[in-house]
Amino acid sequence: MRPGALPPRGVLSPLPDDGGLSVEPGANAGTSAAWAQGIGNAGELAASCSVDLGFESYRFPGFPVPKGHTPFSYLEELCHEGARRRYHPISSPVVKQLAHELDVIEKTAWPSSS
Numbered sequence: 150m151r152p153g154a155l156p157p158r159g160v161l162s163p164l165p166d167d168g169g170l171s172v173e174p175g176a177n178a179g180t181s182a183a184w185a186q187g188i189g190n191a192g193e194l195a196a197s198c199s200v201d202l203g204f205e206s207y208r209f210p211g212f213p214v215p216k217g218h219t220p221f222s223y224l225e226e227l228c229h230e231g232a233r234r235r236y237h238p239i240s241s242p243v244v245k246q247l248a249h250e251l252d253v254i255e256k257t258a259w260p261s262s263s
Contacts (some may be wrong), residue, residue, distance in 0.1 A: 225251055 214223050228247055236243045 221255055224254070 212220075214220050218226070228251060232243055232247050233239055
């Protein structure tokens with residue numbers, strides 16, 4: 150059944166006590182077998198897939214780093230310049246958040262000149 154479609158006529162019947170609906174006995178005959186087969190097929194498909202996203206070796210595109218800078222020190226300088234332009238005057242929460250984010254970047258060794 151496609152999403153949002155109504156079930157076939159007679160599959161649902163009203164419950165007299167709470168006004169809800171119940172599934173009539175036998176209305177889903179064969180559904181369990183179809184689900185079991187679908188899950189089995191999905192497992193086989195997943196087992197046959199091989200995906201390597203290469204996260205352990207991912208590097209951002211290289212960019213020129215001015216003399217006297219490391220990739221991280223240049224990133225840090227650019228971030229602080231951008232924060233000063235965007236948040237004028239720059240507030241303590243902004244400085245703390247930027248410091249936190251740069252710390253995460255530095256610890257994960259993301260900035261790279263390669």
